[in-house]
Amino acid sequence: MSTNTLNPVLIIGGSGVVGRRAVKALRRLQPTLPIWIGGRDRDKAAALASEVGLAEAVRIDLERDDLGLPPDAAVSGVVVLLKDDTLRSMKYAQAKGVPYIAFSDFAFDIGPAVALHAHRPAAAPILFLGHFLGGTMTLATLHLAREFKKVHAIEMGGLFDEEDVGGPAASGDMERLTRGVPSPLIRQDGKFVWASDEAASRVFHSADGTAWTGRAYPLLDVVSLAATTGAATVRLDFAIRAAAQRPQGQGAGFETIIDITGELPDGTTARVRHALVDPDVHSGLSALGAALATERMLGLAGGPPAAPGLHHPEGLLDPAYVVQRMQESGTRIWRV
Numbered sequence: 001m002s003t004n005t006l007n008p009v010l011i012i013g014g015s016g017v018v019g020r021r022a023v024k025a026l027r028r029l030q031p032t033l034p035i036w037i038g039g040r041d042r043d044k045a046a047a048l049a050s051e052v053g054l055a056e057a058v059r060i061d062l063e064r065d066d067l068g069l070p071p072d073a074a075v076s077g078v079v080v081l082l083k084d085d086t087l088r089s090m091k092y093a094q095a096k097g098v099p100y101i102a103f104s105d106f107a108f109d110i111g112p113a114v115a116l117h118a119h120r121p122a123a124a125p126i127l128f129l130g131h132f133l134g135g136t137m138t139l140a141t142l143h144l145a146r147e148f149k150k151v152h153a154i155e156m157g158g159l160f161d162e163e164d165v166g167g168p169a170a171s172g173d174m175e176r177l178t179r180g181v182p183s184p185l186i187r188q189d190g191k192f193v194w195a196s197d198e199a200a201s202r203v204f205h206s207a208d209g210t211a212w213t214g215r216a217y218p219l220l221d222v223v224s225l226a227a228t229t230g231a232a233t234v235r236l237d238f239a240i241r242a243a244a245q246r247p248q249g250q251g252a253g254f255e256t257i258i259d260i261t262g263e264l265p266d267g268t269t270a271r272v273r274h275a276l277v278d279p280d281v282h283s284g285l286s287a288l289g290a291a292l293a294t295e296r297m298l299g300l301a302g303g304p305p306a307a308p309g310l311h312h313p314e315g316l317l318d319p320a321y322v323v324q325r326m327q328e329s330g331t332r333i334w335r336v
């Protein structure tokens with residue numbers, strides 16, 4: 001194995017619930033990549049750094065333009081696993097000319113980052129990864145959509161366990177979502193709509209046939225899948241399952257149902273549904289998505305380093321490769 005000559009990749013929020021697992025997933029994928037684990041509590045990050053090796057803890061101050069790092073700090077990329085509403089971390093990546101990954105932006109959040117990119121379009125590659133499970137579900141959907149000549153509709157239903165909760169940063173995002181933000185974005189009959197009332201709810205059926213009433217969620221999968229497939233209808237709805245409703249012998253894992261309607265190569269129209277079931281809590285696949293995106297952005301897997309510009313995961317990662325990695329990590333996928 002060749003030794004990595006890259007500067008450390010800075011993972012801000014690398015000591016959090018998702019972050020710890022993203023750091024470990026990245027270490028498995030890239031054993032020689034130096035990693036800086038950033039947060040406010042350096043001790044917490046330091047414990048993880050010694051556990052994963054070739055890593056250092058750094059204290060991050062998002063109130064400072066230099067993030068509290070030394071002037072000569074040299075990083076190969078900046079990954080932000082929390083909502084940085086100052087965008088100083090993005091400006092930092094632009095100033096250094098290195099890739100930037102934003103993991104916590106909802107569909108309604110990206111305006112300020114788009115403007116910062118438009119202001120300096122050649123400064124750095126910017127990846128919006130505010131997608132369901134770190135982009136893995138959009139990539140899996142694109143993989144499953146390959147059997148269609150034309151896709152008309154994509155409906156995703158996510159079923160989370162009530163005990164599958166993230167850390168304080170994730171709860172903060174949920175609070176942000178319920179306080180004064182727009183209705184969820186869906187694409188309906190060719191139009192992007194901020195859905196309210198009944199349009200924001202949908203009944204979907206889990207793999208065992210149980211009906212769940214889900215609510216649309218404003219993640220970036222809707223715009224990614226609409227742009228990539230041209231589907232006139234795209235939505236993503238979430239429902240919560242009580243621990244008592246878990247299928248027998250199942251823990252706090254999650255399930256996603258992906259319904260795709262479209263035209264098959266023989267000209268007939270079909271609706272095909274797949275179940276993706278993971279025994280792990282949702283931070284597992286989210287972290288895998290973040291790690292796969294990081295190595296891809298840096299040019300360590302799947303192609304050369306991402307060029308300056310705005311990116312979405314489906315523009316960088318090969319769906320078949322991501323699905324293979326998901327299955328290796330324990331996700332089961334089958335046609336229902």
Ligand SMILES: NC(=O)c1ccc[n+]([C@@H]2O[C@H](COP(=O)([O-])OP(=O)(O)OC[C@H]3O[C@@H](n4cnc5c(N)ncnc54)[C@H](OP(=O)(O)O)[C@@H]3O)[C@@H](O)[C@H]2O)c1
Nearest residue numbers: 013015016017018039040041104133134166167168169170
């Ligand atoms: N796209 C996706 O698939 C996806 C999936 C799951 C979660 N998320 C998002 O990912 C984020 C992390 O979730 P989580 O459950 O891992 O939360 P968490 O456990 O609270 O982790 C937050 C991390 O950020 C650090 N941090 C918090 N505030 C900071 C600040 N002001 N400056 C520097 N570092 C700071 C924390 O370390 P210190 O406390 O030491 O500062 C910790 O490492 C949330 O925004 C969540 O909504 C996205």
